[in-house]
Amino acid sequence: MTQTTAESATRKQRAQIRVRTLRTDRWWLAPALTFAGLFLFLIYGFWAMFDLSVLAGPYIAPFSSPCLAAATCPEGARLFGFAPFGDWYTLPPGLLILAFPGGFRLTCYYYRKSYYRSWWLSPPACAVAEPHRKYTGETRLPLILQNSHRYFFYVAVVIGLILTYDAVLSFRDENGNWGHIGLGSIILVVNAILVLCYTFGCHSCRHITAGRLNHFSKHPLRYKMWTLISKLNARHQQFAWASMASIVIADLYVRLMAKGVINFPFA
Amino acid sequence: MGYKAKFRIWRGEGGEGRLEDFTVEVNEGEVVLDVIHRLQATQAPDLAVRWNCKAGKCGSCSMEINGKPRLGCMTRMSTFEESETITVTPMRTFPVIKDLVCDVSFNYQKAREIPSFTPPADVKPGEYRMQQVDVERSQEFRKCIECFMCQNVCHVIRDHEENKANFAGPRYLMRIAELDMHPYDVADRKESAQDEHGLGYCNITKCCTEVCPEHIKITDNALIPMKERVVDRKYDPLVWLGSKIFKRQR
Numbered sequence A: 001m002t003q004t005t006a007e008s009a010t011r012k013q014r015a016q017i018r019v020r021t022l023r024t025d026r027w028w029l030a031p032a033l034t035f036a037g038l039f040l041f042l043i044y045g046f047w048a049m050f051d052l053s054v055l056a057g058p059y060i061a062p063f064s065s066p067c068l069a070a071a072t073c074p075e076g077a078r079l080f081g082f083a084p085f086g087d088w089y090t091l092p093p094g095l096l097i098l099a100f101p102g103g104f105r106l107t108c109y110y111y112r113k114s115y116y117r118s119w120w121l122s123p124p125a126c127a128v129a130e131p132h133r134k135y136t137g138e139t140r141l142p143l144i145l146q147n148s149h150r151y152f153f154y155v156a157v158v159i160g161l162i163l164t165y166d167a168v169l170s171f172r173d174e175n176g177n178w179g180h181i182g183l184g185s186i187i188l189v190v191n192a193i194l195v196l197c198y199t200f201g202c203h204s205c206r207h208i209t210a211g212r213l214n215h216f217s218k219h220p221l222r223y224k225m226w227t228l229i230s231k232l233n234a235r236h237q238q239f240a241w242a243s244m245a246s247i248v249i250a251d252l253y254v255r256l257m258a259k260g261v262i263n264f265p266f267a
Numbered sequence B: 001m002g003y004k005a006k007f008r009i010w011r012g013e014g015g016e017g018r019l020e021d022f023t024v025e026v027n028e029g030e031v032v033l034d035v036i037h038r039l040q041a042t043q044a045p046d047l048a049v050r051w052n053c054k055a056g057k058c059g060s061c062s063m064e065i066n067g068k069p070r071l072g073c074m075t076r077m078s079t080f081e082e083s084e085t086i087t088v089t090p091m092r093t094f095p096v097i098k099d100l101v102c103d104v105s106f107n108y109q110k111a112r113e114i115p116s117f118t119p120p121a122d123v124k125p126g127e128y129r130m131q132q133v134d135v136e137r138s139q140e141f142r143k144c145i146e147c148f149m150c151q152n153v154c155h156v157i158r159d160h161e162e163n164k165a166n167f168a169g170p171r172y173l174m175r176i177a178e179l180d181m182h183p184y185d186v187a188d189r190k191e192s193a194q195d196e197h198g199l200g201y202c203n204i205t206k207c208c209t210e211v212c213p214e215h216i217k218i219t220d221n222a223l224i225p226m227k228e229r230v231v232d233r234k235y236d237p238l239v240w241l242g243s244k245i246f247k248r249q250r
């Protein structure tokens, strides 16, 4: 073997190992499952967006809440009876609002990780080479727009509260009297809790409550909130998936009930 | 008890080299570094490997074991099947000096590029008063043993040599976050984190966190909080407006 010195060209080289990865475990499994999970969610969301079965008894389908269109939202589905989009708006009501929760999840730090890895393969898994020749990350358009995430967070808090309100309303019967309880009420409550845990575990939320401060000791209340949010934040990925599943389940449940497919006594 | 294990080890000087096969004895309780030392003692006296503490604390023995960045001294042989062939290579992001030993000076260069701790001019050493809660966050980052495995695994430079000039890497972006969160640091680090040290290149895919032997939550606790601080400074019109109206910094 020839001797090399610090100046020789090969000495400036990395090991010339010409395989993409030497990993021997099933590194492709996690991105494959993530890909499939996100794909199924998108398909469901696309269908729900155009579906008009919004209301079943006291239950409002989460994908269409708040329901803002006079022509397509039945009286009981409207938020405080309010429908700012008059009869001129004849498209499905979901189209009016889904950009907000959609944008929230699209710019979420966890979802970014998940789709950068599973859809864009950048990288597909750790120590597995990505297929792209050039890489600029989030330094320029369009990905620099991910920095708008906190604005989606503000809207998501409102939507989270509306879903909570919907869950509370689900404890009324068809005549508007309190005291009803059905499987649907339970599903909507669980969904609201998971959505709130996801929303308040947001990294932007963590930053706004106290992460931006350098003197926690001068803001004891904000620091206390920060520690609570940090706990949710540590499980952000789990809440992202749990809330995604619960939204689909709750939404599908209400729509199937509205269509008469689900009609057992405790529904 | 003991058994013969199959190893494939990268041998060569500089970038050129090849994977060489070895069969070597393994005893109970041993780690990969022990086996490499046995190879040195019995079959390959010129096999180069960097190590020091054998306790996972000096950060010298970073290598890639079956394709994953690991500390040789902390990777137990019992985590592998006896029949498995174990492949050991040097870290793939840095130039190789010989065999498993890399030239990691890239990291020292990046460390020097970050302005050091900058206290306010009117506070003298000995006058610093800090509450535990104020420094707790940065104490997590001080656990770093500078093994450089996070720098090695980060795809921004691992897969794109050309980004090395513009990207400090997770270890040093974390250093910037540590200083930016420090109650007594007055240097403005937000603008430069993005424009000079390449925080925007990180796409928060968390491989640095996955490989850190000190289990530092690099992405969640340093990089993302730092990205949010950069948004405050550079991209959020409301924060900008607020700082103009209330004339406040933090």
Ligand code: SF4
Pocket (backbone or CB within 6 Å): B150, B153, B154, B155, B156, B169, B170, B201, B202, B203, B204, B205, B206, B207, B208, B209, B219, B223
């Ligand atoms: S999270 Fe960012 S810094 Fe860490 S490995 Fe991924 S891209 Fe690199």
Ligand code: SF4
Pocket (backbone or CB within 6 Å): B059, B143, B144, B145, B146, B147, B148, B149, B150, B151, B171, B208, B211, B212, B213, B214, B215, B216, B218
């Ligand atoms: S942050 Fe962790 S992985 Fe990176 S150099 Fe320090 S100890 Fe190693």
Ligand code: FES
Pocket (backbone or CB within 6 Å): A104, A108, A109, A110, A111, A149, A153, A198, A199, A201, A202, A203, A204, A205, A236
């Ligand atoms: S980081 Fe996931 S919702 Fe904000």
Ligand code: FES
Pocket (backbone or CB within 6 Å): B051, B052, B053, B054, B055, B056, B057, B058, B059, B060, B061, B062, B071, B072, B073, B074
């Ligand atoms: S020899 Fe010190 S960390 Fe492995």
